[in-house]
Amino acid sequence: MSDKIKRVVLAYSGGLDTSIILRWLQDTYRCEVVTFTADLGQGEELEPARKKAEMMGATKIYVDDLREEFVRDFVFPMFRANALYEGVYLLGTSIARPLIAKRQIEIAEEVGADAVAHGATGKGNDQVRFELGYYALKPDIKVIAPWREWDLNSRTRLIEYAEQHQIPIPRGKQGEPPYSTDANLLHISYEGRALEDPWVEPDEEMFTRSVAPEKAPDTPEYVEIAFEKGDPVAVNGEALSPAALLTKLNEIGGRNGVGRLDLVENRFVGMKSRGVYETPGGTVLLHARRAVESLTLDRGAMHLKDEMMPRYAELIYNGFWFSPERQMIQALIDESQKRVNGVARLKLYRGSVIVAGRKSDDSLYRHDYVTFEADTVYDQRDAQGFIKLNALRLRLAKMVR
DSSP states (O other): OGGGOSEEEEEOOSSHHHHHHHHHHHHHHOOEEEEEEEESSOSSOOHHHHHHHHHTTOSEEEEEEOHHHHIIIIIHHHHHTTOOBTTTBOOTTGGGHHHHHHHHHHHHHHHTOSEEEOOOOTTSSHHHHHHHHHHHHOTTOEEEOGGGTOSOOSHHHHHHHHHHTTOOOOTTGGGOOSSEEEEOSSOEEEESGGGOSTTSOOOGGGOOSOOOGGGSOSSOEEEEEEEETTEEEEETTEEOOHHHHHHHHHHHHHHTTOOEEEEEEEOTTSOEEEEEEEOHHHHHHHHHHHHHHHHHSOHHHHHHHHHHHHHHHHHHHHTOTTSHHHHHHHHHHHHHTTTOOEEEEEEEETTEEEEEEEEOTTOOOOHHHHOSSOOSSOOTTHHHHHHHHHHHHHHHHHHHO
């Protein structure tokens, strides 16, 4: 099998696991390894990953800043649907995988690679998300998933392999944090190890993007978010690029204790897992979008969109970003957003997000219709026939019974 692979593109973080994978690919497949590191706003310096890949003999090294593309072409389209997996999860990890897969396949075509590789384990969702993306974009690509092939099935074995092959082990790795993390501009997640008991509350020291709600300022902070065609374009009157806007909302939400979630979720592979998430900017954005939509979306359009949201969220969670059904739903969602323009004013206070106001030039809200004062546009007597017609089937059913 190894003689069939000449060049492979590895999704490379520079951490211990993917560094071991880099050497393992070289040894097992006797192939050239091209590394690809994506900057999705994870908040860490990526140059060390480049230097480490150079030291370990990578044939070519890509370190790509994809922050704007990530927010503009993946996060914002997903947010137009107000997507929540199982009612609460804002899909921060899930939405990053199709972009990584897309860029990895582009690099594979640029360098003439006949395989791609990732560091996802055989127990999780990410292996599915990466590989569904690969196959959707390049059906004949060879995929190497080391965690499903090698016998390095424990942290101890990984450390031993690293020592045997002179792979640098980060200082204090043997005493590493008792959980694993994944971060990008939308969120940071924590799972595994110390978090595997769903009865145990997370250690407060674990959190990095938000203060504890009880330690947040005792004065509410107001924020105004402007939208055009369903996408946020400005914060407090300042026009910002997609990545800059989400960064700004992360700062505002984080300092007010907004966006923490402790969830036991259903993985696509069949098991339940416990994850803890910080999504401060995304949480603020969700409330703001719903506020503007409440003014600008027709009732039928809003309800249909909400009915489709769980299906849409599940498609993203399960890795079907490039599927025709996701694209079909996206087209419907995007059609609904053409007049979602306006401004939402939110009050953030110790972990809570409260809608304080909303306005739009495209508002369907009519004060002259809803007022409790005298009006000349609504004849209340019309309601009698409306109610009787809607009650007819109920009356007939009762008469028969």
